[in-house]
Amino acid sequence: MTDDDTPRVQGSFYPRRRDDWHPPALAPQYRSSTLRAPRRALISIPQSWGEITGPVFGQNMLGELDNDLLRNFARPGESPIGERIIVHGRVLDQNARPVPGVLVEIWQANAGGRYRHRKDGYTAPLDPNFAGLGRTITDAEGRYEFRTIRPGPYPWPNGPNDWRPSHIHFSLFGSGFAQRLVTQMYFEGDPLIERCPIVNTIPDPAAVDMLVARLDMNASLPMDALAWRFDIVLRGRRSTWFENRPEGN
Amino acid sequence: MANEPDYLDETPSQTAGPYIHIGTVPNFLGIEGVYAEDLGARMIDDQTRGERITITGRVLDGVGAPLRDAIVEIWQPDAAGLFPSPEERRGTADPHFAGWGRSACDLDTGLFRFETIRPGRVPLPDGRLQAPHVNFWIAARGVNVALHTRMYFPDEEAANAEDPILARLMAEGRGDTLVAKKAEGGFHFEIRLQGHGETVFFDL
Secondary structure, X not given: OOOOOOOEEEEEEOOOOOOOOOOOOOOOOOHHHOOXXXXXXXXXXOOOHHHHOOOOOOHHHOOXXXXXXXXXXXXXXXXXXXXXXXXXXXXXXOOOOEOOXXXXXXXXXXXXXXXXXXXXXXXXXXXXXXXXXXXEEOOOOOXXXXXXXXOOOEEEOOOOOEEEOOEXXXXXXXXXXXXXXXXXXXXXXXXXXXXXXXXXXXOOHHHHHXXXXXXXXXXXEOOOEEEEEOOEEEOXXXXXXXXXXXXXX | OOOOOOOOOOOOOOOOOOOHHHHHOHHHHOOOOOOOOOOOOOOEOOOOOOOEXXXXXXXEOOOOOEOXXXXXXXEOOOOOOOOOOOOOOOOOOOOOEOOXXXXXXXXXXXXXXXXXXXXXXOXXXXXXXXXXXXXXXXXXXXXXXXXXXXXXXXXXXXXXXXXXXXXXXXXXXXXXXXEOEEEOOEEEEEEEOOOOOOOOOEEO
């Protein structure tokens, strides 16, 4: 027993780099942002319990196939059309510490670039064996893994001939509500990445690079599936000695 | 440089796009059989302590049209002001209260809806009490970084008047954008992304 056994808890989150790292709210080359971007500056407020706490999700809520998009919608004995892939990585915070217990939810188009959504009218057909959604919770080392097919690129109404690169949408919960993050993962080598107006809402190429998964031959399954590695960094937080309020000493 | 701080950069945000429902509320969308139920659909049960309320609302764009492809999440304390989270150190929250809810905006009307309870008060780091409020988070196509705001209650005049954050915004003429309207069975909260009466959004 140390002379001070006050529990060490996590404190407030580091500020987000909104000016030069995250995309700005208004990015006219991405047309949908023009009527949906707040025009007033965001207001900074102190982080209190409502911001540093967040919901928790237990492994017991997961179904056996939740992270297996090859099987979680397919008819028995069948599987979706497309390149079989593994998408895996670690969720870390800005202090380079793994973040366990993070709910990771993903959604994606099928191999032809079509989403199972009533608002998607693209010509490419639905795949009767693919829904395009999955979820998992990071383990003690912050690791997650999905099995899926590589989504196809698809055209979308923005500029005269805009195409989305192959991508997978990610939604993550950290340990606090202020850590909540939604982003997209791209595939190394895709020539559509640099042409994408949504990718290009991000001002810094180094930030875009964080969204580009790398081919990971060591994690691939011979004669079965290629693997792609995508690590995700959530906001870091200060450590503080707990007294009776979030910001101790 | 030996003493250079070496923090990692946060993964940058990207818009949720128009198809966020697939990954977050598949049953709402009609994709059944993958998840037993949509997460965040139930916040309370028969034994939850506190006053039952329904919160409805819409998210409006710069020309006043409701977003019909947004996902709204809320995070709030229980009736005693405690959060059901392992990070909560002030006590133990009501085990019958989830604290977190998720609602898709209706694909036709744009209405979101939460069945919850009226939250208790929570102190700021300096100890001053905030008025009861519900934290909101909004993700949608055209929103590059999901937005944080909060909803206050119109019938909490005394608490609202001493809430340091709301009082400051009231003094700047923007506080009213965070106060819901009374509605049948609860409250209605309109979130304006842009233009006249633009809702205050926070950089947490």
